[in-house]
Amino acid sequence: MNSEVSSAEQPVASTSYITPTKYVLSKSHLAAFQRSQTHRDVITFIDGLNDAVEGKRLTQVREGSERTKPILGILESILEIAKSIPAVDNKLSRFGNPAFKIFYDKVGESSGDLHSRISGLPFEAIPEVEVYFKESWGNKQRVDYGSGMELNFLCWLLCLTKLSVFTEEDYEFLVLGVFWRYIEVMRYLQSTYWLEPAGSHGVWGLDDYHFLPFLWGSGQLKDHKHLRPKAIHDPEILEAFSKDYMYLSCISFINSIKTASLRWHSPMLDDISVVKSWAKVNEGMKKMYKAEVLGKLPVMQHALFGSILPFPTPDQDPELKKALEEEEVAQPDSHGHIHVKGETGWTMDCCGIPVPSAFAAAQDGATSNVGNPNFTGRSGIKPIPFD
Structure with a gap:
């Protein structure tokens, strides 16, 4: 490991914690985020975690440290909450199950206590950090889940790292132990509550919900x-x-619930499979995440910024200040979304058009192998070159 402390690990000096809020309301805000230190910290954190799992198997992951064990306990508590709140009878709908809203509220009620278990986390920082955690499980109003919620979980881990709860020595376990357990819990939530994919395009053609397992998963296979x-x-x-x-686990889950070929329901994954090396796939995934998640307004308009992961002020970013003086900032609609002219593919369908859960379709008899929760993909997404 690099002995130098990366910017993503730099401890937070200020104790003036604030509740994270949304700042990205226009293309100018998005551009300012892309120029910011927070953007660099997120990318550095992703790269550091990716490097830590290169050549490492899930089945060979070492036991977590005293710093990471409480995090696994928290994830188990989330799973127990979900198991205590079964889905309601909703046979007439293949969309999100209303019981998810009860689960979501219960997580919020339990959050303070769950965070009190984390050794080394300043008590006064909990109100700021827990917002990312609570937003990691899906959207209560829309009963959906997507790459923005997954990003919140990443930001939760990054905040804890910046607060010195974790060190670089924990990076391997944060991916193979903590993050993978989060994915397993999310599979349970997605299959139990039939969470809809966030946005009618799912998550950029990889699967309906997740991106990072493919990025770090290709990192595992890199050499x-x-x-x-x-x-x-x-x-x-x-x-x-x-x-x-x-x-490979994600591919197996896709196959377990979707009929036909990968080419039909997950065309981008099929396209990526012709790339000659995992190293190129891994680099392509990094570029794709930067461009299609961190660089897209429909996702980043829901991103949260506080004192630990700050958003640049107009005074700190002269380009932002000038742009805001010339640009009309769109206002969120009833779904909490903003719409910007020229955002091809999103002006009409970034919200308000429900997408039925693949799990619901499977249990309705539309697909086979219902026994396993899984990810799905969607066609019509512009591919990003991997060569």
């Missing part, structure tokens, strides 16, 4: 001596190695 990206089409390889690698 594998035998497995190649085309291996995702080999059922025997998936059966043998999906327990070891996040990327």
Whole structure:
């Protein structure tokens, strides 16, 4: 590990914690975020976690440290909350189950106590940090989940790292232990409450909900001596190695609930499979995340900024100040979304058009292999070059 402390790990000097709020309301705000230290910190954190899991298997993950064990306990508590709140009878709808709203409120009520378990977390920082945590599980009003919620979980881990709860020594376990357990809990929530994909495009053609398992999953496989990206089409390889690698596990879950071929329901994953090396896939995933998640207004308009992950003020960013004087800032609609002219593909369908859960379709008999929760993909997304 690098002995120098990265900017993503720099401890927060100020004790003036504030409740995170939304700042990205226009293209100028988005551009300001992309120029900000917070953007650099998020990218640095993602890269550091990616490097930490290179060549590492899920089945070989070491036991977490005393710093990370409480986090696993918190995730188990979230799962127990979900198990205590079963889905209501909602057979007439293949969209989000109303019981999720009860779950969401229960998580909010329990959040303070859950965060009090985290050793080294300043008590006065909890109101700021817990906002990212509570927003990691989905949207209460829309009963949906997408890459923005996954980003909140990443920001929660980043905040805890900046507060010195974690060190770089924990990075491997944060991905293979903590983050992967979060994915497993989210699978339970998605399959139990039939969470809708956030936005009618799902998450950029990878699957309906997640992005980071593919990014870090390709990082795990980066220098594998035998497995190649085309291996995702080999059922025997998936059966043998999906327990070891996040990327292959995600493909297995997609196959477990979706009929037809990967080409039909997950065209971007199918396209990526022809890339010659996992190293190129990994670099492509990083570029794609930066461009299509951190660089897209429909996602980043829901991002939260506080004192730990601050948003630049107009005085700190002269370009932002000048742009805001010339630009009309759009106002959120009843769904909490903003719409900007020229955002191709999103002006009409970024919200307000429900997308039924793939789990609901499976349990309704539309697809097979209902036993496993999983991810799905959508067509019509512009691919990003991986070569």
